[in-house]
Amino acid sequence: MKDEHAATQGACPFRGTRIGGATGSEPQLDHWWPNRLKVELLHQDPVQANPFGAHHDYAEAFSKIDYDALKADIRSFLTSSVDWWPSDYGHYGPQMIRMAWHSAGTYRIADGRGGAGQGMQRFAPINSWWDNGNTDKSRRLLWPIKQKYGEGISWADLMVLTGNVALEIMGLKTFGYGAGRIDAWEADRATYWGPEGWNGKRPSEAPSGPLEGHPNQMVTRDIRWEGDVEEDYYDLENPLAASHQSLIYVDPEGPNGNGNPIDSARDIRETFARMAMNDEETVALIAGGHAFGKSHGMVTPDKIGPAPEGAPMSAMGMGWKNPEGPGFAQYTMTNGIEGSWTPEPTRWDNDYLTNLFAFEWEKTESPAGAVQWKPKDPGAPKTPDAHVDGQMNELMMMTSDIALKEDPAYRAICEKFLNDFDYFSDAFARAWYKLTHRDMGPKVRYMGPEVASEDLPWQDPIPALDHPVVDASDIEALKRKCLDTGLGVPALVSAAWSSAANYRDSDKRGGANGARVRLWPQNGWEVNRPAELSKVLDALETIQSEFNGTASGGKRISMADLIVLAGCAAVEKAAKDGGIDVEVPFVPGRMDASQEWTDETFEWLKPVSDGFRNYHNEQVGYNVAPEQIFLDRAMLLKLTAPEWTALSGGMKVLDQNWDGSKHGLFTDRPGVLSNDFFQVLTSPEYEWEPHDDREMMFNLKARASGETAFTATRCDLVFGANAQLRQVAEVYGANDGNERLVRDFVKAWHKVMMLDRFDAKEEREKVMSVC
Known part of the structure; x- marks a missing residue:
């Protein structure tokens, strides 16, 4: 009886001798169905997780500090220096440069993901990569400043600013700084x-217990590479950029720790290119970054405790506990390599390159057993110990440093920097600015008094609005001309979608503003139906020319x-032809970009697969199904599951x-906006x-006759096959559901047109708040 149940009597509802695991400790969906489509990824980082709430205005909060x-x-x-983690040389500067660099250095150009834009270094898996060893201490050291300024400065901005x-x-002399990372x-x-x-092991070798994430746990890099770095052909799996899991760029000891500088140079060139850096920017960043601080390798990695995500509760979010000495200062262990590159590690100078080229270097080992290099000349300058007063140590170079000397192209750049320190200083400042701002998108998103005034190609510049925009009557007249x-x-829908839908929210690139669909390389992408696109652009240019030549009050309309x-x-028109009158919102004010200011890296925005248009380039090697890439495209467009479904149908x-x-094309009236796709998709007939x-x-095939009525791809059928998407498709x-589909399509369409x-x-x- 109900009144006899323990839960109704105030008794403990957990009957028996032991309580089961907490929610989340049981096998998850991914365990049982590892290949399932994870539609829930469209709804990451929900507003419910944000303690500031949905309407927090970070720009306003930042402006008040x-x-x-x-x-x-x-x-x-x-x-300064604190006892629990004393600063090297009495200066936290080098340590904070590394934190900022590693926050930004996860960026990759293939899909725009990574980077410093959201402060993801605070979370797994990045916070526990062995290459990020002890960045947990850097952020904890900054807490008093973050605590003081609260909502006025994001962690993402504070890390880069520091x-x-x-x-x-x-x-x-830095190039500038822009806030605006949320x-x-x-x-x-x-x-x-x-x-x-995620800690560098093959999936079959991943431990079931705490993940420690140290270099000695790493397997060879071959799992993400095709070919071999020592052979003529090698290629890194897309969209990856780092040479190995748990690294920011490359193994500083050389590929697989082989100590070979030429092999290291090949890895450096590939990984930095995939992070949007050319050879000069690459050398500038390495040489500039290694002008400061030291590397830490005084304790063998097998002695170091687990990374933050595997650390015990008492560690309070910090990992890599070191049992030697006090666990820090002269006993610090980070990447296993020990020493400094220069005699004055807290001063900006050219000593890194001077030392690299002035001396011959021989291979040796750190106290932790890592491959590193020391000068052959006993008369080479020494560097002061970071913590022991009066102690002088040998200079150090990594295999990745020697690579800059032995690779002919890198060597030429190094020599240029050696001969012109001012040029090197400017090159490093610009490369650092690019590194730390690369994923922020257009400069209009930058905030603060130190934003560099110069426009840079990698920012995809668009001219500022310099004319009155069209009004409601102009808009209606122009619509009629377009339809006429x-x-x-x-064709008109395709041109607009091709212009807008290459946007990716990961690094805020692409989109309709700028009308780069008119320019190389986007105007030639096969997915954009270039022959048809050319006809549309020609017709619209005629309309634009006529309007701009006759409009009063200086009004003009851009091609964008x-x-x-x-x-x-x-x-x-498509909705009206289906019996529904609807107004599609339009917000004017876009401007037209030029070919000159279209960066060559724009080619990376070209889709390799686009389920909206049933495009799947079979010349590309795929390790995942098309619908998985389709989901990824929906994420980059910031679509919810209903928006993705409505737009697709x-x-x-x-x-x-x-x-x-x-x-x-599940309809007998193509070009009419209707729910025909979903009626066919969900039909049991x-x-x-x-x-x-x-x-x-x-x-x-029709079940009754066996005749083929329609054809489809995986990206069509997924909306009926996937359990979560099917529920939306059935609505x-x-x-x-027809009118709901039309109105939801219009809202989602407007969202895509406004993303940039x-x-x-x-x-x-x-x-964004409505959709």
Whole structure:
């Protein structure tokens, strides 16, 4: 009986002799179905996780702090020392440069993920990579400053700013600093960091207990490489950039610790290029960064305790406990290499390059057993010990340093820097600025008094708005002119989508603003239907020329605006042809970029797979199914599961396949915005027959007749096959779902068109909050 149940009597509801594991300790979905589509990744870092709430305005909070006072506090801290983690040489500057560098250095150009933009160094797995050893101490040392300024400075901004101030206080004239990085509030569950276990082991070798994450646990790098660094052919798996899991760039001892500088140079060139750096920027960063501080390797890694994520509760979020001596100062262990590169490790100078080229270097070992190099000449200058007064030590170089001397291209750059210290100083300052701001997107997002005035190609500059924009009557007239071109709904929709949908929120690149769809390389991407696109652009340029030549009051319309407006007009027509009148929102104010200011790295925004248009480049080697890449594209567009579903079904009936095929075109009225896709997808009157065992293509056959009615790809069928997506698809496929689909499609369409409108902050945020 109910009144006899223990839970109703105030008794303990857990009956028996022991209580089971806490929620989350049981096997998870990924354990049982490792290949399932993780749709929940679209809803990462929810507002519920943010203690500041949904409407917190970081820009406003930042504007209220005393920026000069903040920098003064940082300067004071840098030249201090605390007992629980004393500073090397009485200066925390080098340590803070490393923290900032490693926060930003996870960036990779292939998908724009990583970087300093959200302060992800605070969370797993990055906080426990062995290459980030002891960055937990750096952040904890900064807590008093973060505590003082609270919401006025994000962790992401504070880490980079501290690195900048460290450079300044040690003598470098920095290029500038822009705030505007907004903290994440949970670990990143979406970024693919490699096929290894997150601490560097192969999945089959990953331990079941605490993860320690030390160099001695690493397996060879071959699992993410094809070919061999010692052979003519080698290639790193996309979208990865680091040479090995748990590293920021490369193994400083050489590939697999082999101590070979030429092999190291090959790894350096590949990894830095994948992090958007050319050879000169690469040398500048390495030579500039190694002008400061020291490396730590006084204790063998097998003695060091687990990384933060595997540490006991009593460690309070800090890991790598060192049992030797006090566990720090002259006993510190970080990457296993011990020593400094220069005689004055807290001063900006050219001694790193001077020493590298002035002496011959021989291979040796650190106290921790790591490969490093020392000068052959006993008369080489010494470097002071970081903690023992009066003790002088030998200089040190890593294999990755010797690589700069032995690689011919790197050597030439080093020699240029050696002969012109001012040029080197400027090159390092610019490279550092790029490193720490690369994932922030357009400069309009930067905040603070030290934003560099110079526009840089990697920022994808767009001219500032310099004319009155079109009003409501102009917009309606221009819509009619676009539709009167006779180009048709599919062509106009395709042009607008091609312009906007290469946006990726990871590094805020791409999008419709700038109309780079007119320019190389985007105008030639096969996924954008270039022949059709060219016709659309020609017609719209004629409309633009006529309007700009006759409009009153100085009003003009850019091609960036007109391409989007034409797409909006086409969507409205497609909805009306289906019986629903709807107004597609349009916010003018975009400007047109130039070819000169379109960085060559823009080619990396080209999709290798795009499920919205059933594009899947089979020439690329894939390790994952197309729908997994499709999910990734939806994440980069900041779509929710309903938005992704609505856009996908709508794009199919609007005849948007890249090659003109009919896959997923589940309608007899292409070009009409309707829920036909979902009605067919969810109908039990059909069955799906794969073309082959790969299950990439399918025929839809009527059960009654056995005749093929439609064809489809995996990116079409996933909305019916995946349990979570099917629930959404059924809402749109219901008899009352047509109008809901149209209106949800319009909202999601407008969201995509506005993703890069950081110049129209209020309108953009309104769209983001509604969608």
